[in-house]
Structure formats: C-alpha cells, structure tokens
Amino acid sequence: MSTLTPDLSTLSKNDVQKRESFFGWFGNIFRAIKSISTGMAITIKYVLTVKPVTIEYPEVREELPPNSRSRLFNDVDNCIACMQCSTACPVDCIYIAAVRRDKEAPKLKTDGGSPIKLDLKQYTIDTALCCYCGLCTTVCPTECLTHTTDYEYAQYTLKEMKYDYLDAEVRAWKHRIVK
Numbered sequence: 001m002s003t004l005t006p007d008l009s010t011l012s013k014n015d016v017q018k019r020e021s022f023f024g025w026f027g028n029i030f031r032a033i034k035s036i037s038t039g040m041a042i043t044i045k046y047v048l049t050v051k052p053v054t055i056e057y058p059e060v061r062e063e064l065p066p067n068s069r070s071r072l073f074n075d076v077d078n079c080i081a082c083m084q085c086s087t088a089c090p091v092d093c094i095y096i097a098a099v100r101r102d103k104e105a106p107k108l109k110t111d112g113g114s115p116i117k118l119d120l121k122q123y124t125i126d127t128a129l130c131c132y133c134g135l136c137t138t139v140c141p142t143e144c145l146t147h148t149t150d151y152e153y154a155q156y157t158l159k160e161m162k163y164d165y166l167d168a169e170v171r172a173w174k175h176r177i178v179k
C-alpha cells in the first residue's frame with residue numbers, strides 16, 4: 001500500500017463511509033462534467049460543420065424537379081375531350097362531359113393544330129382519389145393535361161380536392177403553377 005493510499009482497515013467503519021461518500025461526490029461531479037462536455041462537443045461540431053437539411057418553410061420553398069408528378073392541371077382551351085385520360089385513369093377520378101360542336105360554329109383548333117370538334121362541358125378531377133400515376137398525362141394527345149410542380153394544395157375537406165377545370169379560378173392556375 002503506498003503512502004498516498006492509506007490502509008482503510010485502520011479506519012473506523014464511519015470514517016470509511018465518510019471517505020467513500022466524499023470521493024463519490026467528486027466522482028459524480030467529474031462524471032457529470034465529462035458527460036455534458038461530450039454532449040456539447042457533439043452539438044458544437046454539428047452546429048459548426050454540418051449543413052442544415054431543413055428549410056424555413058414557408059419563407060423558403062423547395063423547388064421540385066420539373067418532372068415531378070404533383071398537382072394536375074388541364075389547359076381546357078387545348079382539350080379535345082377525347083376521353084383518353086379518363087379511360088386510362090386506374091381510379092376513375094376524371095369526369096368529362098362534352099357535346100358535338102354546332103356545324104355552323106366557327107372552326108376551333110388547339111395550339112398544336114388539332115381540330116376541336118367537341119365542346120367541353122365538364123372537366124373535373126377528384127384529386128383526393130388520384131394516385132398521381134401519371135397515366136392520364138402520358139396518353140393526352142394534345143399535352144394539355146400535365147402534372148405541375150405545385151405541392152401546396154392541402155385542403156380541410158375531401159370535397160375541396162375536387163377541381164373543376166372549367167372554373168375561372170382554376171383556369172387562372174395556368175399563370176401561377178404551370179411552368
């Protein structure tokens with residue numbers, strides 16, 4: 001036994017308990033300081049060296065890739081009511097109604113030059129049912145139906161997720177969400 005480490009057998013039981021609690025107290029302080037320092041070292045390392053992966057939404061908005069399949073938009077002025085989109089839709093969430101154009105009515109064409117022989121009376125998509133598979137946009141011959149990169153259209157009710165693309169307000173999305 002070294003001179004720095006006294007023989008505990010020479011001390012009374014009370015003295016030994018006091019000594020153990022004294023060293024135990026310092027031991028606990030040491031362990032607490034070590035534990036806090038280890039945690040703070042990890043925190044400071046991340047604060048100073050790791051780039052944040054979160055953004056300050058809605059002040060900062062993520063730009064989705066151009067081929068994202070997000071909110072659907074139909075530019076109804078270029079829709080020929082061919083029904084190919086509704087036929088391809090696996091969940092039957094596209095509702096179209098159209099009537100044959102009057103023979104005397106002025107001839108209409110899409111921007112791409114396809115003749116418009118039917119007058120579109122309804123073009124509705126229930127986006128609450130849509131699974132964003134993209135089949136409808138793939139088959140559209142005039143490419144008027146597209147997925148946009150707009151992802152900010154959460155609603156309080158399912159009913160509000162059903163969009164009438166002939167509605168003036170929905171038509172105006174063209175200037176806001178179609179790139």
Ligand code: SF4
Pocket residue numbers: 085088089090091092093094125129130131132133134135136137
């Ligand atoms: S993306 Fe798919 S599920 Fe949605 S409307 Fe088009 S075809 Fe239907």
Ligand code: SF4
Pocket residue numbers: 074078079080081082083084085086096136139140141142143144145
């Ligand atoms: S496939 Fe295109 S052109 Fe045909 S009805 Fe659908 S949106 Fe209109």
